Amino acid sequence: MRLYTRTGDKGDTSIIGGRVGKDDVRVEAYGTVDELNCVVGMAVTELDPAKFEDILSDLETIQHELFDCGGDLATINGKRGFKLQQESIDEMEAKIDAYIQEAPELERFILPGGSKGSAHIHLARTVARRAERLVVALIRTGEDVHPVTLKYLNRLSDYFFAIARVINFREGVKDVEYVRSANVFRGGKRKEDQQ
Amino acid sequence: MRLYTRTGDKGDTSIIGGRVGKDDVRVEAYGTVDELNCVVGMAVTELDPAKFEDILSDLETIQHELFDCGGDLATINGKRGFKLQQESIDEMEAKIDAYIQEAPELERFILPGGSKGSAHIHLARTVARRAERLVVALIRTGEDVHPVTLKYLNRLSDYFFAIARVINFREGVKDVEYVRSANVFRGGKRKEDQQ
Amino acid sequence: MRLYTRTGDKGDTSIIGGRVGKDDVRVEAYGTVDELNCVVGMAVTELDPAKFEDILSDLETIQHELFDCGGDLATINGKRGFKLQQESIDEMEAKIDAYIQEAPELERFILPGGSKGSAHIHLARTVARRAERLVVALIRTGEDVHPVTLKYLNRLSDYFFAIARVINFREGVKDVEYVRSANVFRGGKRKEDQQ
Numbered sequence: 001m002r003l004y005t006r007t008g009d010k011g012d013t014s015i016i017g018g019r020v021g022k023d024d025v026r027v028e029a030y031g032t033v034d035e036l037n038c039v040v041g042m043a044v045t046e047l048d049p050a051k052f053e054d055i056l057s058d059l060e061t062i063q064h065e066l067f068d069c070g071g072d073l074a075t076i077n078g079k080r081g082f083k084l085q086q087e088s089i090d091e092m093e094a095k096i097d098a099y100i101q102e103a104p105e106l107e108r109f110i111l112p113g114g115s116k117g118s119a120h121i122h123l124a125r126t127v128a129r130r131a132e133r134l135v136v137a138l139i140r141t142g143e144d145v146h147p148v149t150l151k152y153l154n155r156l157s158d159y160f161f162a163i164a165r166v167i168n169f170r171e172g173v174k175d176v177e178y179v180r181s182a183n184v185f186r187g188g189k190r191k192e193d194q195q
Numbered sequence: 196m197r198l199y200t201r202t203g204d205k206g207d208t209s210i211i212g213g214r215v216g217k218d219d220v221r222v223e224a225y226g227t228v229d230e231l232n233c234v235v236g237m238a239v240t241e242l243d244p245a246k247f248e249d250i251l252s253d254l255e256t257i258q259h260e261l262f263d264c265g266g267d268l269a270t271i272n273g274k275r276g277f278k279l280q281q282e283s284i285d286e287m288e289a290k291i292d293a294y295i296q297e298a299p300e301l302e303r304f305i306l307p308g309g310s311k312g313s314a315h316i317h318l319a320r321t322v323a324r325r326a327e328r329l330v331v332a333l334i335r336t337g338e339d340v341h342p343v344t345l346k347y348l349n350r351l352s353d354y355f356f357a358i359a360r361v362i363n364f365r366e367g368v369k370d371v372e373y374v375r376s377a378n379v380f381r382g383g384k385r386k387e388d389q390q
Numbered sequence: 391m392r393l394y395t396r397t398g399d400k401g402d403t404s405i406i407g408g409r410v411g412k413d414d415v416r417v418e419a420y421g422t423v424d425e426l427n428c429v430v431g432m433a434v435t436e437l438d439p440a441k442f443e444d445i446l447s448d449l450e451t452i453q454h455e456l457f458d459c460g461g462d463l464a465t466i467n468g469k470r471g472f473k474l475q476q477e478s479i480d481e482m483e484a485k486i487d488a489y490i491q492e493a494p495e496l497e498r499f500i501l502p503g504g505s506k507g508s509a510h511i512h513l514a515r516t517v518a519r520r521a522e523r524l525v526v527a528l529i530r531t532g533e534d535v536h537p538v539t540l541k542y543l544n545r546l547s548d549y550f551f552a553i554a555r556v557i558n559f560r561e562g563v564k565d566v567e568y569v570r571s572a573n574v575f576r577g578g579k580r581k582e583d584q585q
């Protein structure tokens with residue numbers, strides 16, 4: 001097999017359903033999803049399978065979902081159905097709620113870092129947010145985007161925040177609070193939690 | 196606590212003093228400062244506390260300052276004062292001058308890399324420069340930006356360059372010069388050094 | 391020597407042959423090539439010299455070429471000749487063809503990751519593609535760009551894909567296929583391979 005086709009040497013490229021410039025915000029978006037997928041792949045190599053069986057299983061699911069997400073973003077002209085499903089988001093929300101229970105309660109921002117695994121996941125958190133910003137930019141241009149994409153990436157960064165905390169907790173590493181932080185984590189408090 | 200609020204699922208988000216699109220260059224800018232903070236957090240995990248007590252202490256200060264910087268960038272309508280101070284830059288310049296003395300004199304560009312710690316710091320150097328470019332883009336749109344922000348990020352990338360060299364030096368790793376480099380490091384020579 | 395010159399504190403900067411804003415897409419482009427060079431430097435630290443002598447030698451060549459590439463992008467007004475040569479691409483193509491033979495044949499997309507070295511190279515792959523997108527954007531603005539630049543970055547990401555697979559193969563790590571992938575790798579099949 002020959003890997004390279006040289007067809008993209010002039011700056012345009014094929015997507016599913018057409019051909020666009022490589023600087024198209026659509027290509028920017030799924031290219032960044034691909035980059036995010038790589039950061040997740042790096043994080044995986046830093047997590048001890050004995051301590052993080054659950055999280056490693058989540059991360060593999062997420063790597064497949066990021067391909068779904070990238071494939072959806074690479075599709076135009078409604079040629080095919082979309083792959084990413086709302087169920088993935090529902091499951092992710094349930095996981096966030098559970099992981100948030102495991103690590104100590106939090107009121108203030110924390111410095112990204114601690115254990116190697118957690119540091120990598122924090123990076124994934126911010127790259128997911130970079131991808132999210134590009135999807136918003138793509139929607140703004142009036143282009144058709146599968147509606148689940150944006151919600152998925154938004155939730156994904158919160159999922160990464162939740163597990164970054166769990167990883168440090170299981171590793172016995174205390175998160176360091178940002179010294180000049182206000183008590184920012186409260187807007188999300190459910191009515192029933194506040195009593 | 197519930198972490199996710201779902202309020203950003205439509206593509207806009209709250210900042211300090213208002214609400215903007217997530218693809219706003221302001222969000223791009225502080226989102227990249229957050230990403231930079233994560234790269235610093237990763238670098239920290241690669242530095243031996245026995246050899247790098249001074250640098251690790253600097254990096255923790257910088258992580259807090261990057262939150263100040265991000266908070267300043269996330270503030271509009273002059274609602275509040277800014278957090279980052281010129282003193283942080285003055286202190287950083289003094290540190291750069293000292294670290295530059297420690298590693299061997301340099302005339303030519305060097306390949307980013309060597310020890311793991313140094314390689315990570317070089318990455319931080321370039322992500323700081325990416326954040327700097329976004330702050331310049333934000334200023335260009337006519338938006339109000341705390342003047343210290345830009346100088347801080349500019350100096351920060353030079354600080355990273357200085358410590359990347361010190362880290363390799365203390366680790367006994369020689370920096371590799373770019374083979375086709377001119378003697379580029381000379382503009383910064385102080386009059387009194389030239390005699 | 392004083393490292394910082396403070397000349398860029400207002401948001402513009404010197405390039406070879408003039409002065410531009412730091413948010414200029416040209417600066418974006420070579421700044422990203424610099425970032426890519428750092429990711430390559432990080433990957434190098436994850437590769438065992440005993441197993442990867444060939445690849446490590448390639449990567450050092452590439453780090454020098456990325457400086458050539460960055461220098462070419464930082465040059466305007468045709469003041470000087472360009473550094474990067476078509477020969478670098480020819481040699482890279484030969485290497486891709488050889489490495490592709492070494493790892494098991496592939497029909498479907500694979501999850502980026504596996505061994506640490508491979509995970510890092512996958513990240514380099516996507517950052518090379520980010521740099522490529524910026525060069526396309528730069529060309530689109532009508533600016534003069536050395537024609538070899540774009541082809542080089544395009545081929546470089548394919549080279550990274552090829553060695554990411556070889557690294558996992560030599561490490562005894564199986565690449566995981568994307569579960570919902572079509573048989574995407576076939577367009578590149580040479581006529582003579584198809585019989």
Ligand code: B12
Pocket residue numbers: 108109110111112125157158159161182183184185186187188189196197198199200202209210211212225226229261262263264265266267269
């Ligand atoms: C800026 C910002 C960021 C910046 C961080 C700031 C920085 N310095 O760089 C960045 C981009 C890094 C960020 C990241 C995250 N953020 Co944020 N962030 C904000 C934002 C917009 C402002 C927070 C802030 O600094 N406020 C400044 C302070 C000074 O204002 P204040 O909180 O209103 O406090 C004043 C008063 O209210 C009062 N006050 C404050 N606390 C208290 C307490 C008491 C008892 C009293 C009397 C008064 C008082 O005093 C303060 C001074 O005037 C808020 C949303 C918002 N508009 O508030 C979200 C917000 C705090 N973030 C949120 C989240 C989820 C995150 C992330 C987890 C997202 C992610 N997935 O990555 C991460 C966590 C990062 C980390 N490492 O911890 C959520 C929290 C939701 C929740 N469950 O509470 C918020 C509320 C946004 C939202 N609606 O979803 N964030």
Ligand code: B12
Pocket residue numbers: 303304305306307320352353354356377378379380381382383384391392393394395397404405406407420421424456457458459460461462464
């Ligand atoms: C392009 C560039 C970069 C590119 C690198 C180039 C690339 N190939 O990708 C990137 C973006 C990566 C970069 C990074 C950095 N750079 Co830079 N870079 C430049 C720039 C714009 C051009 C340098 C260059 O390649 N010139 C091309 C050569 C051919 O031109 P030349 O130097 O003028 O040399 C010619 C003649 O002068 C003569 N000549 C050269 N040397 C000598 C010596 C003698 C004795 C004689 C007779 C003649 C002679 O021959 C040459 C051939 O014509 C200069 C600023 C400038 N305008 O010069 C800054 C500059 C060299 N960079 C600088 C800095 C600080 C950095 C960073 C540390 C920034 C950071 N914090 O990350 C890093 C270091 C990176 C590293 N790994 O080493 C500073 C150095 C300041 C100082 N103290 O000297 C400069 C001067 C910019 C500035 N004013 O601040 N940089």
Ligand code: B12
Pocket residue numbers: 001002003004005007014015016017030031034066067068069070071072074498499500501502515547548549551572573574575576577578579
């Ligand atoms: C989208 C895309 C990506 C996305 C991945 C998708 C995602 N989900 O995020 C990203 C950006 C990540 C990507 C990356 C890469 N990609 Co890509 N990608 C594509 C693209 C545009 C679409 C692929 C796709 O998903 N098609 C969707 C499927 C459903 O469509 P289909 O393949 O046409 O299949 C349909 C039918 O043909 C049929 N069918 C498919 N297979 C078969 C088999 C049989 C026997 C039959 C009967 C029918 C059948 O059923 C399908 C359902 O309708 C193709 C180009 C193209 N236009 O096809 C390149 C392409 C597959 N990519 C290519 C390459 C080289 C890569 C990279 C190596 C590039 C790099 N250097 O990084 C990486 C590899 C990544 C990895 N980890 O494996 C090359 C492969 C060249 C080759 N030698 O075959 C292609 C062909 C582009 C090109 N012309 O160069 N890619």
Ligand SMILES: C[C@H]1O[C@@H](n2cnc3c(N)ncnc32)[C@H](O)[C@@H]1O
Pocket residue numbers: 128129130132133203208209210217222223225226269
């Ligand atoms: C926690 C805070 O982060 C900001 N925010 C929300 N989404 C993104 C994103 N994709 N990238 C960067 N910042 C974001 C908002 O200001 C939010 O309130």
Ligand SMILES: C[C@H]1O[C@@H](n2cnc3c(N)ncnc32)[C@H](O)[C@@H]1O
Pocket residue numbers: 323324325327328398403404405412417418420421464
């Ligand atoms: C060392 C060289 O790097 C370039 N330069 C200065 N600031 C940045 C930045 N934020 N990002 C990328 N490149 C930059 C200029 O061309 C300078 O001369």
Ligand SMILES: C[C@H]1O[C@@H](n2cnc3c(N)ncnc32)[C@H](O)[C@@H]1O
Pocket residue numbers: 008013014015022027028030031074518519520522523
């Ligand atoms: C494999 C697929 O990746 C996409 N593609 C090609 N070049 C780039 C790039 N620089 N960045 C992101 N995606 C790219 C095209 O859609 C191609 O078909």
Ligand SMILES: [Mg+2]
Pocket residue numbers: 154155157158203
């Ligand atoms: Mg969010």
Ligand SMILES: [Mg+2]
Pocket residue numbers: 349350352353398
């Ligand atoms: Mg600078």
Ligand SMILES: [Mg+2]
Pocket residue numbers: 008544545547548
């Ligand atoms: Mg390509």
